[in-house]
Amino acid sequence: MNVLDVENVSASHNGSLAINKISFSVREGDLLGIVGPNGAGKTTLFRAILGLQQYQGKIKLFGYEGNQYESLLPMVGYVPQKVNFESNFPATVYDVVEMGLLPEKKLKKGAALIQNCGCSWNRIFGASSKNSEKIETVLEIVGLDLLRNRRISELSGGEQQRTFIASALVKEPVLLILDEPVTGVDMEVQNKFYSVLRKINKENKITIIWASHDLTAISDHATKVACMNRDLFFHGEKDEFFSNKDLLKTYSESAMQMHMHNHNHNHSHKV
């Protein structure tokens, strides 16, 4: 069953066409890496999926549109590129993670819809877990349990990003959307982050869409790849993408070439 269907979706950003008639589907358990240079429309696509942006075309969650789509939307976890919060906001890491919690009523409604279409909701926690237990668990997953009482504004960029990931995880998402989540974060934190990503994808069977312009990371961690620059050039298995030289050539944006170079470079080292 498809978790997400994007059918012929076009949308504008600041008056110009940002995504053009894009169609693809995401299956349960996919870890889909979306690559594309800056301004390729990745964020616009995500915002359309999340109901924050107008679009033409159809987007379905578990086959649902309209009101049922809206009922399922809270169960989508989203970590944007940058969260703009007031710099001295008096919220601790714990407070921010707690914001992600959904009321039991919404969870039940969403779970019923998912079951109706013959799918299952893969929970991270036991069904009877208390909210405080859920928060502690996700803080451990992202490695922030010791910083729980620290104010979010006092943390480094990487720690803030991990806090937002925890906040997206605590709702036990059916789909996790990450928009260049490790941009500007040091390598050590990046590696930690990727291992968390793979862990929740494998162990908790959470479907993930993850945008990046780091081809190396995509090739190391994703299971499927989509490649876009306003149009969708490719969507399919990772190996197919990386073994198809023509495909890589088609996608000749300068920013990408640089990453391509890095990718080949790293690859030769591995061999």
Place this chain on the structure above:
Amino acid sequence: MVLDFLTYGFMQRALITGIAAAICCAMVGLYLVLKRYSLFGDALSHMAFGGIALGYFLNVYPIWTATAVSVSAAMGITKLRKSTKISGDAAIAVMLSSGLGMGVILVSAAHGFTIDLFSFLFGSVLLTSISDTLSFLAISCGVIAILIILRKPLLHFTFDEEQAKINGISVEKLNYLFIALAAVTVIITMRLVGILLISALIVLPNITSMMMGKGFKKTMAISISLSVAATAIGIILSYPLNLAPSGSIVMILVAMYVGTLLAKHAGIFSKKATVQETLPPANH
């Protein structure tokens, strides 16, 4: 007894109304400050002045007209801001001046107030009647109850509006409801410190408590305590010293703010030092 005056009915009414308003202001104010809407209270109170003038002009109980005018103006401005994308500070300037303009016209049309204009500008908490006290108390309880019930969606909405929207919070409705609560809070606070000093009660306790490095709940609790303490002390001290209670309350809040600022610089909330030690090295 030195504190005999506390047994006077007007003093007790002043304390009850004052403390109720102080709690509402601190709670509403924290969200306003964090949404960068610090001057919104000022704008609302100037609208309320227009409303009060309208009430006297039409011979209607002025609190009702003030509430009606400021709530509808606040809603209108919020809608206008959304549709025309004018900035927050410009919207506040529009409200502030139109409210005051309307008030001045109505005052001159009625050939001056028969009541004291000064008391609206700077408050007259010692003149609160029993019926006013009861209605203010009921309104404050309502405002506080709604804020407690909605604390989670309100916090989420204030911190990150888009995530709140994704989580299924009806952000627009919540925004209108909150603006209405803020307008009502301003009406009940007007009696305490007057139109011109309302911002102090909305902003000062909150920026003071925010300096102390605590989480959201504690920050709000500290803010409420500071606000209540300043109000009670201000009202009590103003009587034997024969000072204006509104000014006294505001200056106590200013003193609390400056004191905290100095204490912070002196390293009394010295969390910063340990933070530096435990944080990993900065990103490259």
